[in-house]
Amino acid sequence: MTKHSVIFFDIDGTxxxxxxxxxxxxxxxxxxxxxxGHIVAIATGRAPFMFADLRKELGIDTFVSYNGQYVVLNGEVLYTNPLNTSSLLKLTEAALLNNHPVVYMDHEDMRANVPEHAYIKESIDTLKIGMFPTHDPSYHEGRDLYQTLLFCPEGEEQQYEQEFSDFDFVRWHPVSVDILPRGGSKAHGIEQILKKLGVSNEDIYAFGDGLNDIEMLTAVHNSVAMGNAEDSVKKVAKYVTKSVEDNGITHGLKMVGLLS
Incomplete structure (x- = not known):
């Protein structure tokens, strides 16, 4: 190919x-x-510090993290969209009454508002990132937070969805939900990069597998769902490749003509 494209990859399951x-x-x-000569980028719900080693291994310095809330282009911060602090404080107070812990997250670290909780350990352990949030209930004070984790069983997040219209709630684990600014998404973060680069939509590609990839795969012209993705994700993608366990990335890149 003579044209240079921008390809965004989700991390987990992709x-x-x-x-x-x-x-x-x-x-x-x-x-x-x-x-x-293509630009390879990451689009993930993870915090920047959760995939620093992966970026180094692959030589990637452009990424959309926190599902679009913290965007970096060529190693420089391009766009940020922090959570509403006063609404987050009210949510935290309500969550404490329900024994639902939260973990505050900025671009450098994550801190829990309780000393320990089984839900935090159960879900964070699945990420296998080699780190765990320490206890700091005031971590939200005086700093921008781009995502907060709410820990509760499936369905119990609905009470927060009804009360806190400033936020979107995206479940990523049976006992954990991402709290994001309302309307924030990987798609919106990608848009910030594309505006800066001036790349046409036909030269943009995205690979993903999770529910938080739906907006991205819907918005990007050349969208590829992994074979291990849920059906709702596959339905919005232009292409469906093989599973991540079955060389799905290589197969998908050949499907769309980026590799021979």
Missing amino acids: LLNHKKELPQSTKEAIFKLKEQ
Whole structure:
């Protein structure tokens, strides 16, 4: 190909398999894209500090993190969209009454408002990031937070959805929900990068597998759902590739013509 494209990849279930490992075929495909002059970027719900090692391994310095709330282009912060502090304080107070802990997250760290809780350990452990939030109930004071984790069983987040219209709630684990600014999404974060780069929509590609990828896969012209994605995700994608466990990234890049 002579044209240079921008390709956004989700992390969990897309770049990384279910053991949180980077398949060798995926690594080789990423470097082939870069050799061809394409821009390879990450679009994830994770915090920047949760995938610093992966960025270093793949040589990636452009990313959309926190589902669009903290965007970096070529190593420089391009766009931020923090949570409403007063609404977050009220939500935290309500959550404490329900024994639903929260974890505050900025671009550098994450801190829990309770010393320990089984739900926090259960869900954070699945990320296999080698770190755990420490206790600091005042971490939200005097700093911008781009995402907060609410820990509660499925369905119990509905009471917060009804009361706090400033936020969107996206479940990522049976006992944990992402709290994001209303209307924030990977798609919106990607839009900030595309406006800066001036790239046409036909030269944009995105790969994902989760519910938080739906807006991204709907908005991006060349969208690819992983074979391990839920049906609702596959329905909005232009293409469906193989599972992450079955060289899905390499197969998908060949499907869309980026690799031969």
